[in-house]
Amino acid sequence: MNNKEFERLLLTVQKPGRYSGGELGSVIKDKNKVDVRFAFCFPDTYEIGMSHLGMKILYSQFNAREDIWCERVFAPWLDFEEVMRENNIPLFALESRDPIKDFDFIGFTLQYEMSYTNVLNMLDLAGVPLRSADRKDLSPLVVAGGPCVCNAEPLADFVDIFFLGEGEEVDLEVIDLYKKHKALGSTKAEFLREAAQIEGVYVPSLYDVTYNEDGTINAVTPKENAPAVIKKRIIKDLNNCHYPENFVVPFIQIVHDRAVQEIFRGCIRGCRFCQAGFIYRPVREKSAEVINRQAKCLCENTGYDEISISSLSSSDYTELEPLLNEMLDWTQQNHISLALPSLRIDNFSEELLEKINHVRKSGLTFAPEAGTQRLRDVINKNVTEQEILSTCKIAFEGGHTAVKLYFMMGLPTETDEDLKGIADLGQKIVDMYYGMPNRPKGKSVSVSMSVAVFVPKPFTPFQFEPQISKEEMERKQAYLKSCITTRKIDLSMHDSSTSFLEGAFARGDRRLGNVLEAAFKKGCKFDSWNECFDLQKWNEAFSDCGIDPDFYSQRLRAYDEINPWDHLDYAVSKGFLVREHQTALNEKTTPNCREKCSACGANCYGEGVCFEKR
Amino acid sequence: MRNVRIFYEKKGRMKFVSHLDMNRFMSRLIAKSKIPVWFTEGFNQHAYMNFAVPLSLGYVGLYEVMDVKITDDSYSLEKLVDDLNAVSTPDIHFVKASESVMHTKEIAFAEFKLSFDNIDAKMVNDFFTQQSIITKKKTKKGGIKDIDIAPLIKKAELCGNELTLILTAGNENNLNPSLVMTAFYDFYGVDPDFYDVTRVMIYNKDLEQFV
Numbered sequence: 008m009n010n011k012e013f014e015r016l017l018l019t020v021q022k023p024g025r026y027s028g029g030e031l032g033s034v035i036k037d038k039n040k041v042d043v044r045f046a047f048c049f050p051d052t053y054e055i056g057m058s059h060l061g062m063k064i065l066y067s068q069f070n071a072r073e074d075i076w077c078e079r080v081f082a083p084w085l086d087f088e089e090v091m092r093e094n095n096i097p098l099f100a101l102e103s104r105d106p107i108k109d110f111d112f113i114g115f116t117l118q119y120e121m122s123y124t125n126v127l128n129m130l131d132l133a134g135v136p137l138r139s140a141d142r143k144d145l146s147p148l149v150v151a152g153g154p155c156v157c158n159a160e161p162l163a164d165f166v167d168i169f170f171l172g173e174g175e176e177v178d179l180e181v182i183d184l185y186k187k188h189k190a191l192g193s194t195k196a197e198f199l200r201e202a203a204q205i206e207g208v209y210v211p212s213l214y215d216v217t218y219n220e221d222g223t224i225n226a227v228t229p230k231e232n233a234p235a236v237i238k239k240r241i242i243k244d245l246n247n248c249h250y251p252e253n254f255v256v257p258f259i260q261i262v263h264d265r266a267v268q269e270i271f272r273g274c275i276r277g278c279r280f281c282q283a284g285f286i287y288r289p290v291r292e293k294s295a296e297v298i299n300r301q302a303k304c305l306c307e308n309t310g311y312d313e314i315s316i317s318s319l320s321s322s323d324y325t326e327l328e329p330l331l332n333e334m335l336d337w338t339q340q341n342h343i344s345l346a347l348p349s350l351r352i353d354n355f356s357e358e359l360l361e362k363i364n365h366v367r368k369s370g371l372t373f374a375p376e377a378g379t380q381r382l383r384d385v386i387n388k389n390v391t392e393q394e395i396l397s398t399c400k401i402a403f404e405g406g407h408t409a410v411k412l413y414f415m416m417g418l419p420t421e422t423d424e425d426l427k428g429i430a431d432l433g434q435k436i437v438d439m440y441y442g443m444p445n446r447p448k449g450k451s452v453s454v455s456m457s458v459a460v461f462v463p464k465p466f467t468p469f470q471f472e473p474q475i476s477k478e479e480m481e482r483k484q485a486y487l488k489s490c491i492t493t494r495k496i497d498l499s500m501h502d503s504s505t506s507f508l509e510g511a512f513a514r515g516d517r518r519l520g521n522v523l524e525a526a527f528k529k530g531c532k533f534d535s536w537n538e539c540f541d542l543q544k545w546n547e548a549f550s551d552c553g554i555d556p557d558f559y560s561q562r563l564r565a566y567d568e569i570n571p572w573d574h575l576d577y578a579v580s581k582g583f584l585v586r587e588h589q590t591a592l593n594e595k596t597t598p599n600c601r602e603k604c605s606a607c608g609a610n611c612y613g614e615g616v617c618f619e620k621r
Numbered sequence: 622m623r624n625v626r627i628f629y630e631k632k633g634r635m636k637f638v639s640h641l642d643m644n645r646f647m648s649r650l651i652a653k654s655k656i657p658v659w660f661t662e663g664f665n666q667h668a669y670m671n672f673a674v675p676l677s678l679g680y681v682g683l684y685e686v687m688d689v690k691i692t693d694d695s696y697s698l699e700k701l702v703d704d705l706n707a708v709s710t711p712d713i714h715f716v717k718a719s720e721s722v723m724h725t726k727e728i729a730f731a732e733f734k735l736s737f738d739n740i741d742a743k744m745v746n747d748f749f750t751q752q753s754i755i756t757k758k759k760t761k762k763g764g765i766k767d768i769d770i771a772p773l774i775k776k777a778e779l780c781g782n783e784l785t786l787i788l789t790a791g792n793e794n795n796l797n798p799s800l801v802m803t804a805f806y807d808f809y810g811v812d813p814d815f816y817d818v819t820r821v822m823i824y825n826k827d828l829e830q831f832v
Contacts, residue, residue, distance in 0.1 A: 015815045017637060018679045024642065029634025031649075031710055258638040258646060310649030310708075312667070341652070342666050 020086045024259035025053035028101035032255040034070040042074040043182055046100050046107035048115045050125035053081040058263035067251035078102040082125045098133035108134045111146045117155035120512040121535035127527040139167050145195045157286050158465040158572035161512050161519035163211035172239030177207040203233040207240035224569040238576040243614040245293045250301050253308040265313035268302040274319035275600035279387045279591050282464040286577045289615030295330040315346035371402045374413040378428025385420050385591050399436050409453040416483055417461040417475035430490035437495045455497045460506035464513050465572045468587035474510040474560040504542045510560030516571035521552045580608040623691045626721040631682040633712035640675040653708040656701050659690035673725045681819040722832045729826040731790035733798045734819045737782045748805050749777040756804035
């Protein structure tokens with residue numbers, strides 16, 4: 008297809024800017040002068056994928072090497088997919104518009120389970136066989152990274168290589184090894200065998216999984232010298248690690264349309280439901296000086312008028328106040344606004360609020376996660392009701408009249424009392440607002456409460472716990488609704504069919520690969536989008552394959568059961584997870600990493616918060 | 622402070638950038654280029670920019686106009702063009718900058734070149750020589766009304782497969798070439814063909830170049 012024809016087709020779809028390429032900051036190279044072509048695929052729309060910081064980091068780092076050309080690929084929206092299939096346009100990379108089936112690597116980032124069907128759909132659109140075993144040649148190699156890799160077993164049949172942990176180093180080591188084998192003319196099997204020896208590389212085809220009669224795993228056995236346990240990689244020194252000096256700046260508006268500056272990785276808190284709080288351990292900070300320099304450079308090169316600092320819990324950054332002072336210096340001067348997401352309630356100080364107000368007044372969002380102190384102790388979300396109320400008070404005094412609160416339903420040990428606590432907390436906030444003599448005059452308060460269904464995830468203390476059933480969820484939802492008596496509280500509990508599917512895939516094993524393929528063949532894609540999700544098709548896919556999703560999601564797992572992810576080492580030991588689970592059931596909290604070490608195992612890298620002076 | 626008019630070309634992959642997105646694009650470009658523009662002083666401070674006539678998504682524009690205010694009187698306009706080009710993509714190419722002469726309100730016509738794979742000369746002649754061309758246009762309120770576009774077409778000339786149209790432009794009576802072509806295909810009752818559109822010039826009421 009020539010360019011003209013292609014561009015004419017683009018004008019027939021919504022938001023052609025998703026597919027046009029040519030953004031400032033995108034990297035164009037001469038394909039004849041590079042050794043390795045890498046298609047970096049984000050299995051969701053352009054607007055979502057382009058907001059992802061990890062992709063920006065690796066894109067910039069790969070392209071910093073002369074011998075690699077990394078290009079971006081996103082899942083085409085339904086209208087353009089139709090155009091592509093009608094006109095036989097294979098999935099292409101945005102920079103060169105070349106079909107990705109001719110690339111050396113097709114790399115996916117797996118950020119959430121509900122994007123798995125998009126992975127298959129994209130391979131299919133590319134014209135690449137879905138299953139690893141059906142791709143006989145050395146290239147294209149289908150590789151994947153991202154948090155879902157910590158249990159990527161449902162994708163094990165489709166992906167050649169998984170990268171565990173942070174990709175900056177291991178990805179390039181694999182690319183270098185590939186270059187060697189490409190030059191030697193090696194077979195795919197020869198390459199994969201050697202790649203499996205690199206730390207952080209998981210080649211699923213080199214592991215045999217056997218099952219017990221009850222359906223649980225009997226053993227995971229490595230073949231051909233592959234390591235029995237694969238350990239995730241981390242970057243030890245973030246100050247000297249590659250960080251982009253420029254972003255690809257989209258033409259169309261994306262979800263996070265701003266410069267993003269990473270300040271640290273990991274989280275000291277260890278909230279027991281939160282996978283990110285465990286799999287990114289240990290906490291490693293960048294120095295304020297490096298952050299300030301990188302952020303300034305990024306703003307200058309992109310021209311963005313907004314920058315956000317990024318981490319799992321920004322207010323836990325040790326040098327936050329001096330950092331903000333330095334950043335406000337040049338951001339204000341250059342009409343750049345500074346955004347601070349992920350602040351925690353308990354250390355949300357008045358000075359900090361003052362500083363944010365300096366820039367722009369945005370919404371105020373808190374995530375108490377649970378309605379009662381008892382349950383917050385169970386999940387180790389160490390905030391008290393008093394803290395929530397006093398923070399809201401400060402916010403109201405500062406002129407805010409709307410707060411948003413996030414909760415979860417179906418947490419381990421949850422009772423109706425805990426659900427009622429959600430409603431009560433909302434009511435207390437409303438009452439406090441009207442009890443304030445100095446509240447904003449003439450304005451009504453609005454408390455939005457969003458309640459999601461809890462999904463137990465691997466590598467958290469709740470990995471042993473069953474997810475609640477759909478019936479139980481419906482009962483709980485109805486009960487919670489009945490507890491709310493004021494219109495000032497806006498309660499949202501969306502249909503949670505996706506949570507149950509997510510629950511099955513999060514802790515699923517290889518046998519789910521067939522289900523995934525069956526669902527894809529029935530037309531499932533963009534499962535995280537309400538307008539696309541089709542529970543009926545998924546149910547059919549499960550029953551066609553003779554697999555019960557509840558086996559994965561709604562079963563209490565014994566501590567000694569072999570989980571599908573137990574041969575992966577994310578630095579937090581199973582023993583620690585068991586201890587934490589026990590502590591949770593005893594309704595006891597665990598201090599954060601800076602207060603006291605809980606011996607999770609993440610000190611094995613010899614770096615990070617584990618070695619800070621306490 | 623000077624009112625400066627910047628002329629640029631919008632082509633290639635930039636065709637797919639809508640007018641709203643162009644606003645954002647230009648403000649980032651201005652920030653990167655560090656040209657000394659005046660910022661608005663309201664609650665949401667931003668670089669002051671004014672675009673003369675928006676260009677539809679999918680069209681190439683060779684005479685695009687953006688007005689800014691330059692705070693530094695010693696800053697040369699040649700340097701301004703160079704500074705912008707240094708940070709821009711080749712698909713947005715800055716051609717020149719000068720002090721603005723006409724008011725944007727004076728814009729009365731725009732000239733378009735439409736290139737077709739194949740178009741019938743007789744059909745074109747018959748269509749454009751009609752006294753009146755009634756077609757349906759969406760109103761801003763969402764309704765549909767009949768309008769006569771014949772008086773809004775100043776010139777229509779076919780040369781090979783390229784049709785030149787001079788149409789009224791500006792805030793009042795702006796006529797989009799796609800509306801003309803929709804009327805054309807509707808008139809003959811045939812399926813529309815693909816065609817590329819380039820806006821080559823904008824004029825005042827006396828058909829003088831807008832400067």
